Amino acid sequence: DTNFELLRPDPTETLPQGLSQPTGLRVSICLSSLSHATLETTLQGLSQASPQVEVFLLGTVKDRAVSAHLASHWDGRMAVHDLCGHLSFCSMAAVLRESDIAIAGPGPSSILSSGFGTFTICLDDKPARGPLLYPYGHGHLVIQNAEKNPLSTELSWLLPKILNYAVHSNSGNVPSLEQWRDFADSII
Numbered sequence: 001d002t003n004f005e006l007l008r009p010d011p012t013e014t015l016p017q018g019l020s021q022p023t024g025l026r027v028s029i030c031l032s033s034l035s036h037a038t039l040e041t042t043l044q045g046l047s048q049a050s051p052q053v054e055v056f057l058l059g060t061v062k063d064r065a066v067s068a069h070l071a072s073h074w075d076g077r078m079a080v081h082d083l084c085g086h087l088s089f090c091s092m093a094a095v096l097r098e099s100d101i102a103i104a105g106p107g108p109s110s111i112l113s114s115g116f117g118t119f120t121i122c123l124d125d126k127p128a129r130g131p132l133l134y135p136y137g138h139g140h141l142v143i144q145n146a147e148k149n150p151l152s153t154e155l156s157w158l159l160p161k162i163l164n165y166a167v168h169s170n171s172g173n174v175p176s177l178e179q180w181r182d183f184a185d186s187i188i
Contacts, residue, residue: 015091016056016081019098023079024052024099025167028113031059031066031084033105038123039070041152042103045159047078051167056099058109059084060091101163106133106142114140119166119174122161141180149167161187 018024027046031039044112046053055078057067067084074080083095093112096102102113102120114120114135122135127144141162145151165183169175175183 015094015098016083019056019095024054025049025163026054026056026098028056028058028096028099028102028118029062030102030104030109030113031057031070033107033109034103035125035150037150037152038064038125038155039066040073042123043074043078043080043157044156045068045188046163047074048156048160049163050160051163053163054079054081056081056095057084058087058095058188061085065114079091083130101166110135110140121140158187 029039029042034042043055046055055074057063057070057080059067061084063084067082071080071082083092087095092118096109096118097116099113099118100114102109102118104110104113104120104122106122106124110120110122110133111128114137117137120135120140122140122142124134124142125145127146131142134140143155143158145154166175169179169183
């Protein structure tokens with residue numbers, strides 16, 4: 001299916017400079033698994049986070065139109081790197097591995113990034129899909145939509161709080177399960 005086709009791996013392919021020389025918190029966003037409204041709200045929330053954020057948009061060829069729109073909309077307001085359809089699967093995996101935080105919907109990107117140990121925030125607006133598509137292991141978050149409103153309506157104020165808590169709550173280490181539970185209880 002050409003909608004999911006990526007460019008063939010290029011042996012000379014290099015990763016974006018922001019991954020090797022970060023100017024802020026490196027956040028990868030997997031476009032294929034998130035709605036356009038959720039993506040806009042996610043970027044809005046990231047722009048309000050207290051640590052400076054550098055965003056890497058990941059996806060396939062079919063995501064290029066959305067990623068180009070998002071990158072142009074946030075140009076000059078935040079460091080956004082549009083990588084959709086420009087990387088091989090191996091290079092996309094390397095970007096997930098080198099990121100400080102990955103944001104994705106349920107599915108392979110969430111599972112892969114959590115497998116690399118990257119702090120993964122999984123945004124699920126249809127929780128009936130089940131937990132097999134969620135990131136696994138300690139420290140990852142799944143934000144489910146329990147209301148009839150779209151997930152994006154709550155995400156703009158919640159995401160900066162999550163990032164600030166993840167970065168500052170445990171001296172730079174991943175918060176413990178108890179710390180995450182206390183944080184979630186205070187938000188709910």
